[in-house]
Amino acid sequence: MANFFPRWTNTLPLQVVVALGVMGLGVSAAVTYYFTPKYTRVGYQPDQPVPYDHKLHVGQLGMDCRYCHSFVEKSGHANVPAASTCWNCHQHVKLGSPKLEPIRKAADKNYEGYDGNPVEWVRVHRAPDYVYFDHSAHVNRGVSCVSCHGDISEMRVVYHAEEQSMSWCLDCHKQPEKHLRPLDEVFNLKWQPEDLSRKDFTDYLAGKADAAKVAELLPLPKNGNPDELLSQEEIGSALKKLWNIHPPSPNNCSGCHR
């Protein structure tokens, strides 16, 4: 009886196994990269009906975040401004710009195209329905806008800067000291820990706690230099203890899921 199978088929099983292995690895790698928020979310930069320029308004004109996102300290939801908020200024400034057309339609009662319908902004950051994120709980306790949204004051068109996945949330909930800063600086998107002098910070702590506690909260730097620049870790740890910061831990699902 003749050989049905040529010689090269002897290695076929091995080739198949190797090929499958390579494919499997490839698929796993692809899934871990492409199916995660790091890929699906970060960089998302949709066109908005009004090309509102954060870099111009915040970065150059120095507007505060809370002028438009006015309830961010009061509510869980950081509101997108009503058209009437834009109109407060733009009824005087750049009134004729065609870019403002949707705002005028919504807010300018004297405009021929006025219909009073809200402007349909495109959502950039979206938490799933089963996630109950609360802005006010964060900004009132020393977590800055920058921590989750990136430096918006540099964005001509807003994009998704951070991945905002669950593990990303938990990183901070496990180690909040990496992000805490004095309340005055929460809306200062350019703030760096080095901007805070050790003396000012010590004075602030002294106003809140007795000397022994302050020494415990902010020990002297290892080199003993009282003017040594502060690090984020130092500021964060001190504030965490002083303010009794206990974010819901990874064990506590009900902090974010109800």
Added chain:
Amino acid sequence: MFRSLAELQGTAGFKKRLEREFPQGAAELEGSGEDDSLSRRRFMRLMGASTAFAGLGMAACRRPVGKILPYAGSVEWMIPGKAVYYATAMPRAAGATPIVAKIHEGRPTHLQGNPLHPGTNGGTDHFAIASILDLYDPERSRFYKKDDVAIGYTEFRSFFSAKKKQLAASSGEGLAFLHGAGTSPTRQRVALQVSEKFPKAKFYQYESVDRDGLETATANLYGSRKQLIFRIDKAERILSVGCDFLGVDHIADDAAGDFSKGRKVEGDAKADSMNRLYVLEHQYTNTGGMADHRLPVKVSDMPAATAAIAARIGELTGDRELLALAGDLAKKTTIERKWTDGVAKDLFNSRGKGLVLAGSRLDAGVHALVIAMNVALANFGQDKPVDVVVTDLQKSGEISELATAIAAGEVSTLVISAESDPVYSAPADLGFAELLEKVETLMHLGVRDLCASAHAAHWHIPAAHYLESWGDVRASDGTYSVIQPMIAPLFNGVSETAFLLDLLADKEPEEGGDAGLAAVRETFSLIAGDAGEGRWHTVLRNGFLKESAYRSVAGAMNPAAAQQLVAGLQPGTGGFEVVFTTDNKVWDGRYINNGWLQELPDPITSLVWDNAALLSHATIKQLAKDKGEDWSNKDLVIEDKAYLLKVTAGENIGYFPILPAPGHARNSVSIAMGYGQLNAGSIAGTPQSAGKDTGDVTGFDVFALRTSATPLIAESVEIELVTEEVELREGYSTKTYPIALTQEHFMMEGRALYRDGTLKELEEETAHYDPAHPEHGSSFQKRGMDAHIPPNHSIYRGQDLRPGVNPNQQWAMAIDLNQCTGCNACTIACQSENNIPIVGKDQVIVGREMHWIRMDRYFAPDMKQDDHGHWQSDDEDLDNPQLMPQPVACTQCEAAPCETVCPVNATVHTEEGLNAMAYNRCIGTRYCANNCPYKARRFNFFDYNKRPIDQLYKGPFSDKDKTGVAPSLQLQKNPNVTVRMRGVMEKCTYCVQRIQEAKINQKRIARDSDDTRVPDGVIKVACQSACSAGAITFGDLSDKDSMVNKAKASPRNYEMLKYLGLRARTTYLARIKNPNMDMPGAEHVGTVSKNFH
């Protein structure tokens, strides 16, 4: 102690239920809807195919574009994401329920009592809380209708303008109004204006559940425009003759709250001031359940029984008038002398601090006797339990007068706005529906257009719900409240007041305006005297006008009138009686299309989606004997089915399912009104019994048997057991009828789950109980297994939750069974707050109801040991057992058995001691429910939140136009709670959304301080705020001074199923009874759990 007859008899079916996590059938896809071919296998095949097709499309790869639509112009007070609370009031037939509505972005989502209101102190009931669902009912009236067909607004306007002109020309000749009872001063003022403009117009009023007896007696004895008000909190001894004041007899707006004040035995209350309640009633009610002494008495025997007690009181007080009043009637009573003597003596001994009440639907003669008793006992007065006040409310004519007028051809235009649906519910002898054919123009104004009156009317006008229109109301004590709209009319409805104003106006009504506002403001300025803007806003903010209660008047009762009323009373005949009772769920039928109420288990029978004929065991067995069958108690029970009863009253025949009712008077049949409405909506006409046609109507209509002479009972009736098949509804013949009873669902295994005691016992225990050494324990803590099983040490330790070690606040709850009346308001509040769906009758039968907090109701007859040492009870014991309700929800065990078995960590323990659910993680293995000894977990067997209940079994093949929840119902959902989908387990989490809200709010206040602990009392969970009686305390276990710690320090505090070592966070406080040892049977009161080992 038993929950159902099957448990008492220990049937095999019952044991099977006890052992299962969910009742038999709950976990199977059997008998699936109309299509039996949709077996599980076929279902899997179809689902597999559809999944494969979905995969081919690859539709879900791209991120969907979401939009954010802010307001065009900012809205005052509105903070997106934050709820706003507004005060308003729900009008009731004889008062009001002041409420605070929670508004999310302009849509009311939840109703709570108004704690500022002086009359109610935040009390509500399940009707008030569930009324929000009526607002969003997708089958509410949406259109103007002509001859039951929807028409445009302009068509109605042209008719109405012509009608107005015609009426004005004839000064209202032939115009009549039939409205409901109500206490709105504005409606009354506008109605007067209508009478001025149309002098010949007539007003009539109708309520199928009226208070005629009480009102007639008051008017005759004290003069017109007088009203009695009852201050139950001031009464230390209460006798109720057929008055279910803790349930459906609305004698005061917060009767349950007032009663509970006198029931407190700890804290500020002195033990010797605990009140004592005597109840005579024909069927078990919430009130009877709270009674220290209860006696079942037929309604027809109540006049004689009242007279007998009056005679005893007359003898004690030496009041000749009262003796004369009681007269011969007293001798005809069937109650034993020891009972009447005991009650009378006790009432006499606490003269001025006692109260005698009679059911407001009882005959005026009984009320005359009761008033005379209260007068003789000096219970009347300004700070006494009962008082006479002047009202400004005028009563309109009776429906029988209207019937006479129509028969005489005097009515050509009739406007029906009575919520009682007169065409359906008017007394049968009036032949109201046929009479209406004589009326030329019949207009109906109502929130529902699927009711008999709307179907019969020539013109239907959609009415505005009270949550969407301006109005006003007086509470039962007279306190004036303004009803402010919480939302603009969803379906362009108009309020009754606005309709009357429209009739008066020459101009067309303004589009989108509510003419009621100006009218209410005018009434307000008349009542308040000062109509300043500030005062008006204060009233809107608080929800009521301070010090506007009715004025008390000193006045002597007219004895001659009393004599005359009492002379009309007859002693009972001894035959059968049928009692038409007010339903605990649909009231008189007006809530028939409200799914929450329909699926709320009746507090006594635990029946849902139906009404039934309630009879005592002995009576049923007697009926069987009449048919030549010898039944024992075991024969009365058939699983999920009921035998039928045939009731014949003259020409009218009615069939009703029979429910054996422990504690029911013999030879008496109770049937709840309001059911059996045809074409009343998809909830009212839910397809039942797995597609086997039962006529698509919930319950059975009893109004056909009711006459205007005796609207409470029918005496000349014949009743018999149905033994042959009968045609129950068209095309549906049967001998038995499927019923859904939840009493055996979610049974727990263990003894002394419910604990009770007497006041004397409590005093003894309090004397030597030290909460610092709980290991010694009180007698309440050492019952059942806790009496002899050594403490169970869990090998699963979990987190260390001890205060001091754990920095977080530790949440816990205490439920005081001494305050709980079993009214079920907590269940409805929980449903509204937590987006809990209804599941329909079929699903309830297989045990899939979703209520997170259920009311376990136990009956406890006196048991005797037979020759073999078995505990037995005979029929006499079943005639008057004790009733004990116990609300059970997830107890948040510290060593929770559910958590250890979850394969995906969907249920975990938080640092705050909550047994948390991450719904998005749950894969639906149901292991947790299997492992829960309290059976507190509920599983979504279907997409209850996504599909109407008649489409459940069709899944993706359901009618396209029926898939999904009606948009209006979506508006009710609480945005802070996940709406769960099919295949997800759910349960109580102590309203974690409220806890989180309070915690975040505290952080917002704390800012850069460390003060992050939520102060005690800030968090009120939904069931707690709904409880008028204040039975539920919630708070922080790590705070020594918290209210919940104080409650748990009581010797009555016990942990259910403690022997399992679960360390439940919810504990119960044993119920305390205050028996009068002179009464017959007093030695058994409050001793049910004493001998459980």
